Amino acid sequence: MKIAIIVNPLIPVPPExxxxxxxxxxxxxQELIKTGHDVTLYAHPDSKPGCKLIPYSEEEHYSLKDFIRINRITAKIAHQGFDLVHTFGRMSNIALLMLSKIPKVVSxxxxxxxSQVKKAVKIARLHSLHFxxxxxxxxxxxxDYCDVITIYNGVDIADYQCNDKMEADAPLVFLGRIQKEKGTAIAIQLAKKTxxxxxxxxxxxxxxxxxxxxxxxVKPFIDGEQINYIGPVNNVQKNELLRKAYAFLMPVLWDEPFGIVMTEALACGAPVIGFRRGAVPEVVTNGLNGFVCDTFDEMVIAIEHIGDISCTACRQVVEERFSSTVLAKQYETLYKQLIGK
Structure with missing residues (x-):
């Protein structure tokens, strides 16, 4: 298949x-290329995706000028022999393609x-738009408004080394943006309490x-002994941090759409303890790869029972449900269904 993939040009693919x-x-x-597909990526000019790149950009504040300029680029997809277009970006950037019969997947x-979904379904060529x-x-x-299926995110298993056994004195880990919605302060409270x-x-x-x-x-509690802040981490540092974790904390105060970092932790053998928000219960199974909690006190109890969780079981969940291979196979199956192969 010849596939066009589009992402908003805010961060290069892959990110550092x-x-x-x-x-x-x-x-x-990478997975699509392995199975012989011809992929073209529309993305940030600094991207290095390992396939053909069509670089584009947008202003800091998206405007009508961006809309027109970008649609002039993406509209050409309909006449360049692509079997399918798959966008992870703004639907407005494929507005002209809505009129084309080419299958379109919006992720x-x-x-x-x-309201945008309803509008897109209304203007798109019949049976050409899928989510x-x-x-x-x-x-x-x-x-209730469109044809949609769930395809979970995941990780490349090869990028993460699993710890066979957690050390009794291993640290808890919080990894994510430092902001209230992510629950950084709650992670600190949990460490103090336990x-x-x-x-x-x-x-x-x-x-x-x-x-x-x-x-x-956050800052007032960082003492360099019990509570440490190490700043942003790259992929190598992240792997080392997670594989030495006693547990990964996910005390989110918002409805997490997925939480890729949970699968990264699990791939390293680190159980996840999270609040019952958004997709957390879809990733974490109580007693198998972590604990889903409703209160702070339940999180405290969960930390006390982390020793009952197997690092190997955490890794296995990712291999079976959230690996890059599983992800790509599901998208590939969808593509074939949509183009009739």
Whole structure:
């Protein structure tokens, strides 16, 4: 198959540090190439996807000028022999393609705007537009308005080494953006309550509200002994951090669309303890690869029972449900169905 994949040109593919969607797209491309497909990526000019790249950009504040310029680029897809176009980016960037009979797949990695979905379904050529979601939680928000299936995100298993056995004094780990919605302060409270060490890794967003959160609710507790903050980490550092974790903390205060970092932790053999928000219960099974909790006190109890979880079982869940191979096979199957192969 000849496949066009589109992503918003905000971060290169693959990303060096933060960039979950871009990481998923890179994995998908590599797997599709392995199985003999011809892939072209429309993305950030600095991308190095290992396939043909059509670079494009947009202004800091997306405007009508961006809409027109980008659609002039993507509209050509309909006349270049592609079997299918798959976008992880703005639907507005394939507005002209809506009129084409070429099969179009729109993948949602974040909560969808229902009004946009309804509008796209209305204007798109009949039976040409299809949707995927990274979790049942996301799919449930639009399933009454369009054709949508869930294809979970995942990780390239080869990038992560699993720890066969966790050390009793291993630290808890929090990895993600340092902001209230991610629950960094709650992770600190859990470490204090359970008297365990905690390593915090991730970037602090530039917005003032997040800087204030860090300065008031995180920074005062960083002592270099029990609570450590090591900043953003690259892939190598992330692997080393997670494989030495006692447990990975996911105390999110928002409905997580998927949470790729959970699968990264599990691939390293680190059990996940998270709140019952968004897709967390779809990734974590109580007693098998971690614990899904409703309260802070339940998280405390879960940490006390982490020793009952097998590192190998955590890894196996990823191999069976959330690997790049599984992800790509599901997308490939969908592509073939849509183009009639």
């Amino acid at each position: 540090q933060y960039g979950g969607i871009e990481r998923i797209i890179y994995m998908l491309i 949602y990695q974040l909560p969808p705007t229902v 995927t979601a990274c979790s049942n939680y996301i799919a449930g928000q639009i399933k 008297k365990r060490k905690l390593i915090i890794a991730g970037n602090i967003p530039a917005e003032a509200i997040h800087q204030q959160y860090f300065n008031e609710e």
